[in-house]
Amino acid sequence: MGLNDHVCSCKMASGVPYKLQxxxxGxxxxxxxxxxxxxxxxxxxxxxxxxxxxxxxxxWVFYEHPDYKDPQYLLEKGEYRKPTDWGAVCPNVQSFRRHTE
Incomplete structure (x- = not known):
């Protein structure tokens, strides 16, 4: 029936709500x-x-510079109480976009 113990490919489900507060x-x-x-x-x-x-x-992906320029930080669903929680050393966030892939 095509069932085995590994995944060969996957795709993000459509309709995933994207919201960022x-x-x-802090x-x-x-x-x-x-x-x-x-x-x-x-x-x-x-x-x-x-x-x-x-x-x-x-x-979502945060960028330290406008127009989606690096450095960048990938944020998955959850709460981030300070910049170090998403891997940054400072709170500079100048652009962001949804991570869809």
């Missing part, structure tokens, strides 16, 4: 914004230069 302070505190679409410039859209914590539904 950004916070101006521990999910301070002013907050919600995003459901890609953002090439956090400064232009939200007037922020830093993101100190976030809640993630779906997969």
């Amino acid at each position: 950004l916070y101006g302070k 521990d999910l505190a301070g002013q907050a914004f919600e995003a459901t679409e890609d953002c090439p410039s956090v400064l232009e859209k939200f007037y922020w230069r830093e993101v100190h914590s976030c809640k993630v539904l779906g997969g």
Whole structure:
């Protein structure tokens, strides 16, 4: 019946909700914004230069520079209470986009 003990390929299920809540302070505190679409410039859209914590539904990629320029950080579903939780050494997040692959 085609069943075995390994996976040869997989595809992300369509219809996965993408939502991102950004916070101006650590521990999910301070002013907050919600995003459901890609953002090439956090400064232009939200007037922020830093993101100190976030809640993630779906997969997202943070970039330290505008227009999706490296360094980048892949965030899976969950809560990130400080930049080091997503692997960054500082809270600079200047663009982000949904991770769909």
